[in-house]
Amino acid sequence: MLSVKNLHVTVDGKEILKGLDLEVGAGQVHAIMGPNGSGKSTLAYTLAGRDGYVPTSGSVTYKGKDLLTMAPEERAGEGIFLAFQYPVEIPGVANLTFLRTALNAIRAHRGDKRLDAVEFIKLARERGKALGMDDKLLQRAVNVGFSGGEKKRNEVFQMALLDPALAILDETDSGLDVDALRVVAEGINHMRGPERAIIVVTHYERLLEYIVPDRVHILAAGRIVKSGDATLAREIERAGYGALGTAA
Amino acid sequence: MAKSFFRTVDRAAPYAAQLAKTGEEPVWLASLRHDAMAQFQSEGFPTLRTEAWKYTNLERLTREVFTPADGPVRIEEARIAPYKIDAHLLVFVDGTFFSGLSELALLPEGSALLSLGRAIEFAPELIEARLGHRDSALAALNLALAKDGAVIVLPKGVALDKPIHVIHVSTGRERAAHHLRHVIALGENAAATVVESYIGYGPGTAWTNAVTEVKLAQGARLNHCKWVEETEAALHTGRLALDLDRNATVEVFVGAVNSGIARNEVVAYLAGDGAEARIDGISLGRGHAHIDDWTEVVHVAPRTNSRQVFKSVLDDRSHSAFQGRVVVKEGAQKVDAHQTNRNLLLSRGARADSKPELEILADDVKCSHGATVGDLDKNSMFYLRSRGIPEAEARALLVEAFVTELVEQVSAAPVRDWLMARMESWLVSERVKTAVAAA
Numbered sequence: 001m002l003s004v005k006n007l008h009v010t011v012d013g014k015e016i017l018k019g020l021d022l023e024v025g026a027g028q029v030h031a032i033m034g035p036n037g038s039g040k041s042t043l044a045y046t047l048a049g050r051d052g053y054v055p056t057s058g059s060v061t062y063k064g065k066d067l068l069t070m071a072p073e074e075r076a077g078e079g080i081f082l083a084f085q086y087p088v089e090i091p092g093v094a095n096l097t098f099l100r101t102a103l104n105a106i107r108a109h110r111g112d113k114r115l116d117a118v119e120f121i122k123l124a125r126e127r128g129k130a131l132g133m134d135d136k137l138l139q140r141a142v143n144v145g146f147s148g149g150e151k152k153r154n155e156v157f158q159m160a161l162l163d164p165a166l167a168i169l170d171e172t173d174s175g176l177d178v179d180a181l182r183v184v185a186e187g188i189n190h191m192r193g194p195e196r197a198i199i200v201v202t203h204y205e206r207l208l209e210y211i212v213p214d215r216v217h218i219l220a221a222g223r224i225v226k227s228g229d230a231t232l233a234r235e236i237e238r239a240g241y242g243a244l245g246t247a248a
Numbered sequence: 249m250a251k252s253f254f255r256t257v258d259r260a261a262p263y264a265a266q267l268a269k270t271g272e273e274p275v276w277l278a279s280l281r282h283d284a285m286a287q288f289q290s291e292g293f294p295t296l297r298t299e300a301w302k303y304t305n306l307e308r309l310t311r312e313v314f315t316p317a318d319g320p321v322r323i324e325e326a327r328i329a330p331y332k333i334d335a336h337l338l339v340f341v342d343g344t345f346f347s348g349l350s351e352l353a354l355l356p357e358g359s360a361l362l363s364l365g366r367a368i369e370f371a372p373e374l375i376e377a378r379l380g381h382r383d384s385a386l387a388a389l390n391l392a393l394a395k396d397g398a399v400i401v402l403p404k405g406v407a408l409d410k411p412i413h414v415i416h417v418s419t420g421r422e423r424a425a426h427h428l429r430h431v432i433a434l435g436e437n438a439a440a441t442v443v444e445s446y447i448g449y450g451p452g453t454a455w456t457n458a459v460t461e462v463k464l465a466q467g468a469r470l471n472h473c474k475w476v477e478e479t480e481a482a483l484h485t486g487r488l489a490l491d492l493d494r495n496a497t498v499e500v501f502v503g504a505v506n507s508g509i510a511r512n513e514v515v516a517y518l519a520g521d522g523a524e525a526r527i528d529g530i531s532l533g534r535g536h537a538h539i540d541d542w543t544e545v546v547h548v549a550p551r552t553n554s555r556q557v558f559k560s561v562l563d564d565r566s567h568s569a570f571q572g573r574v575v576v577k578e579g580a581q582k583v584d585a586h587q588t589n590r591n592l593l594l595s596r597g598a599r600a601d602s603k604p605e606l607e608i609l610a611d612d613v614k615c616s617h618g619a620t621v622g623d624l625d626k627n628s629m630f631y632l633r634s635r636g637i638p639e640a641e642a643r644a645l646l647v648e649a650f651v652t653e654l655v656e657q658v659s660a661a662p663v664r665d666w667l668m669a670r671m672e673s674w675l676v677s678e679r680v681k682t683a684v685a686a687a
């Protein structure tokens with residue numbers, strides 16, 4: 001589904017990713033771990049198409065298409081979803097309006113019919129309930145006045161609603177207490193399926209106790225330096241990044 | 249006034265002759281007008297050197313003489329229909345009350361709702377003690393020449409069932425001046441919602457110079473909205489002067505769209521303990537619009553609060569300015585005063601100027617101010633686009649949100665809905681423009 005080859009990415013004139021390779025197949029969950037500053041978020045933003053994250057060489061192919069030439073909204077239309085490490089507050093835009101606009105834009109891209117307000121609210125309530133989303137959060141402005149946990153829950157809720165083919169979760173576990181972590185992890189596990197790929201970007205192994213990945217990659221200094229199965233994450237937890245001889 | 253070495257043309261002089269034409273009026277009023285004209289003659293038109301006018305050049309106004317339009321003008325109902333709300337309605341056309349389109353109902357006893365022209369003629373005692381604000385040159389000229397406007401007087405404890413809507417229509421007569429003077433006086437614990445809207449059509453450059461003076465007695469509550477949506481040729485100068493007694497509260501919303509020049513001044517004197525003023529404003533600019541908001545909030549008494557939020561959204565080569573002055577007088581302790589100015593520039597040619605001014609003479613006060621000028625927030629844009637929302641739509645959504653966030657604070661529901669509708673057409677054309685640019 002996703003094939004990253006020798007990807008180099010520059011941010012503010014500084015090279016952050018230095019020849020990254022990654023293959024993610026449908027139905028798989030991959031975890032990307034690494035110390036701070038190793039390029040984890042840069043990879044996530046680059047895949048989602050953020051301005052200022054400039055690929056200088058290499059390629060990213062998604063479902064057979066060149067991902068790097070697509071605008072962020074096109075990528076979303078094609079099924080890519082990024083759960084933000086720091087979800088953005090947007091005063092004046094109701095969460096429901098935002099989500100309906102997003103869902104309908106994606107449906108239009110896919111050639112599906114738009115949902116009217118009633119159909120949408122029914123769907124939103126249904127998906128929200130599974131994640132324990134308070135109805136009030138749907139009415140409020142996007143992420144405004146949400147607690148850290150509510151923001152992350154809102155990200156997973158959006159993911160459930162937009163139904164992506166490739167979900168990238170950037171430090172979705174950070175700032176969550178154990179209960180919130182469990183709810184969010186359940187939400188993510190619920191999304192696992194043969195058609196969908198999930199990339200979990202995390203600093204800690206904690207989240208991976210709830211979401212057991214098929215593959216774990218260690219990112220250091222802009223490259224993947226080690227890959228393995230779920231046991232690799234536990235090894236990191238026990239011995240730290242330094243002990244693997246991967247620190248740059 | 250100091251004489252310049254170079255001989256300059258006295259732009260104010262021709263206006264002295266207009267005073268003579270004010271006709272039969274009570275002596276106190278004639279004398280008031282005389283003094284006001286003398287003041288205007290001595291102060292003259294403000295220039296860019298006048299600190300309060302540093303961002304607005306009145307050259308277009310001062311190089312010609314603008315004369316009050318003669319006689320009443322009839323207009324069709326269709327001209328005002330789109331602007332109407334369910335309200336007591338006073339319509340003015342080119343500076344003169346037009347009863348034909350006004351809708352006045354019987355008010356509770358002791359209340360008065362009528363035109364200034366009629367008040368001068370039939371009930372001068374109603375306005376004698378309430379008329380007189382002339383704290384600026386243009387307000388003085390207005391006092392000297394204004395023959396009409398709305399007079400709203402509510403006695404103690406009266407709250408009206410619906411808003412009062414004052415509409416002024418400029419028919420765009422070339423070099424016509426419309427001086428309007430509105431007087432609002434609310435008795436103890438009385439409450440009212442007042443909307444002043446200024447609309448216009450026609451190609452001519454007309455000047456509307458409107459002054460509203462408001463006196464709120466103890467515990468009185470006023471929701472006041474002023475909306476300027478005149479033509480691109482129009483010049484608008486206006487001043488809302490508020491006096492608040494103990495525990496009186498006022499909520500002001502000032503809005504202007506696409507005007508040639510729209511200058512709105514709000515002056516609030518929080519004279520009584522516990523008085524509160526919330527003053528918000530929106531400027532929406534396209535083309536060569538120039539919108540200038542100037543406020544002065546004076547905390548005279550202790551425990552008085554003020555909060556101001558002014559925003560502008562500017563496209564093309566439009567220009568907005570905000571000058572906000574907050575004064576806390578000696579002994580006015582426990583004052584809370586906050587001011588924010590946020591400007592959204594949608595094109596390279598747009599420009600926003602912002603200048604806060606604090607003068608604090610008490611020590612136990614909480615005051616803050618802040619200003620921002622910029623494009624849409626990049627993080628928000630990326631967030632929306634990453635969810636599949638196309639760039640043009642994301643922009644439109646954020647511009648709408650920027651405006652909506654403030655309008656939502658208007659507490660009188662009919663006014664809030666009306667404001668949303670007024671902004672809608674501007675936002676829709678902005679949306680169309682963005683979509684065309686994206687295609």
